[in-house]
Amino acid sequence: MPCLTACSVSVMTDHDKKSGRVCTTKGLLCAFVGLCVVMFASVFVYWYQVNEIFTLSVQLTDNVKEFYEKDAKALLRVLKLSELSNGEVTPDLTPDVSRLVSTDISDRPDNCKTCFNHNFNYVLDNDQICDRNDTSPEIDVVILIFTVHKNRLQRETIRNTWLTYAKNNSLDSNIRYAFLLGAPANPEMDEQVREEFKVFRDILQEDFKDAYSNLTYKTMMAYKWASTKCKHAKFVMKTDDDMYVNIPNILKTLNTNKDKLQTHVGGVCHQTAKPIRDSRSKWYASKKSFPGSDYPGFCSGTGYVTSMNVATKVFEMSKHVPFFHLEDVYVSLCIKKLGYSLLAIPGFNGGRFAADPCIYHGSTMMTSHEVPPDMMKKLWFGKCKKLG
Ligand SMILES: *[C@@H]1O[C@H](CO)[C@@H](O)[C@H](O)[C@H]1NC(C)=O
Numbered sequence: 001m002p003c004l005t006a007c008s009v010s011v012m013t014d015h016d017k018k019s020g021r022v023c024t025t026k027g028l029l030c031a032f033v034g035l036c037v038v039m040f041a042s043v044f045v046y047w048y049q050v051n052e053i054f055t056l057s058v059q060l061t062d063n064v065k066e067f068y069e070k071d072a073k074a075l076l077r078v079l080k081l082s083e084l085s086n087g088e089v090t091p092d093l094t095p096d097v098s099r100l101v102s103t104d105i106s107d108r109p110d111n112c113k114t115c116f117n118h119n120f121n122y123v124l125d126n127d128q129i130c131d132r133n134d135t136s137p138e139i140d141v142v143i144l145i146f147t148v149h150k151n152r153l154q155r156e157t158i159r160n161t162w163l164t165y166a167k168n169n170s171l172d173s174n175i176r177y178a179f180l181l182g183a184p185a186n187p188e189m190d191e192q193v194r195e196e197f198k199v200f201r202d203i204l205q206e207d208f209k210d211a212y213s214n215l216t217y218k219t220m221m222a223y224k225w226a227s228t229k230c231k232h233a234k235f236v237m238k239t240d241d242d243m244y245v246n247i248p249n250i251l252k253t254l255n256t257n258k259d260k261l262q263t264h265v266g267g268v269c270h271q272t273a274k275p276i277r278d279s280r281s282k283w284y285a286s287k288k289s290f291p292g293s294d295y296p297g298f299c300s301g302t303g304y305v306t307s308m309n310v311a312t313k314v315f316e317m318s319k320h321v322p323f324f325h326l327e328d329v330y331v332s333l334c335i336k337k338l339g340y341s342l343l344a345i346p347g348f349n350g351g352r353f354a355a356d357p358c359i360y361h362g363s364t365m366m367t368s369h370e371v372p373p374d375m376m377k378k379l380w381f382g383k384c385k386k387l388g
């Protein structure tokens with residue numbers, strides 16, 4: 001108030017220089033004090049508000065967290081997966097499949113009770129592929145190679161190149177393999193394959209009709225055969241007859257990832273993926289076959305590895321996971337239902353590496369796709385100058 005009086009006085013006695021000077025000094029002082037008061041007040045108000053907003057936001061986060069936790073728990077209850085809710089840090093090595101299966105069938109049955117039984121019969125089989133005796137080495141990996149009847153040249157080429165590490169599936173080999181077939185469209189083709197089987201005894205065949213949209217049958221055939229007829233092999237690899245596989249590098253990576261692979265499938269793995277709704281695509285999935293908007297990821301079927309534990313569990317779980325025609329996505333559906341995961345491993349390639357022997361004989365390449373027989377031989381027998 002002295003401020004106002006001083007200034008109103010100064011306005012009134014404007015002509016008086018002395019009083020004017022007093023008013024200016026006093027006025028400045030007052031303005032300064034006033035400013036300070038306003039600043040303190042606003043800092044206080046600001047602090048108060050910030051504090052309140054902070055408290056509010058903490059509450060909000062808690063609410064949101066609680067909301068999602070509640071939601072997640074409800075979902076887990078529905079799926080009867082609540083046992084897994086307390087951290088997926090230590091996945092159960094031997095989950096009891098029946099416990100993980102829901103009996104509720106919703107609009108979108110992503111599981112069911114024994115709705116997908118793999119009940120096909122063997123047309124060709126060799127129980128001795130994984131035989132061992134007291135002195136033979138442990139089987140590190142059994143390699144299951146998808147093929148079709150007409151690809152005789154492809155089979156012959158890989159038997160003579162990268163598959164030579166398997167030593168014709170002899171007892172002293174730590175690597176075993178088999179080619180997998182369904183029933184051909186033309187039954188006459190069976191005759192040739194039977195001849196081939198008599199010589200190499202490395203072909204397995206079941207009586208489902210061989211077709212691209214039936215590949216999931218072949219995959220289940222692989223898991224079934226491995227887990228029943230080769231169950232003492234440590235690891236399983238799935239690949240195709242147009243693949244170049246560097247077996248020494250595969251053995252190294254299996255050893256490096258041996259613990260992880262007890263609960264993972266490893267290869268060219270994508271953690272997320274969406275169904276392709278364009279019917280012209282090779283990977284088309286109708287809304288009817290897969291209503292969901294996201295796949296649980298997948299590891300490319302061109303080449304992936306896993307342990308016998310996972311292979312056995314996937315086959316067991318598959319009975320309760322309705323058929324889906326894209327076999328790599330189907331495997332991932334089973335994997336996720338088991339609480340297991342996908343592991344991207346460098347060196348696995350869903351495409352083809354440059355046709356350079358230094359890459360194919362190097363220490364990092366695991367798999368390379370679409371390698372025709374001629375190129376396969378050139379690369380296998382080719383020398384890398386740099387490696388000497
Ligand atoms: C595997 O079988 C092929 C053809 O029967 C033979 O030429 C080759 O020597 C065999 N390899 C081994 C390591 O026994």
Ligand SMILES: *[C@@H]1O[C@H](CO)[C@@H](O)[C@H](O)[C@H]1NC(C)=O
Pocket residue numbers: 133134135136170171172
């Ligand atoms: C076990 O297999 C090895 C390798 O083929 C063979 O040399 C050996 O004689 C076999 N031993 C027995 C007891 O059959």
Ligand SMILES: *[C@@H]1O[C@H](CO)[C@@H](O)[C@H](O)[C@H]1NC(C)=O
Pocket residue numbers: 207208209210211213214
């Ligand atoms: C898939 O296999 C089943 C069983 O053999 C057969 O009925 C069906 O026609 C096959 N699908 C195609 C597209 O060939």
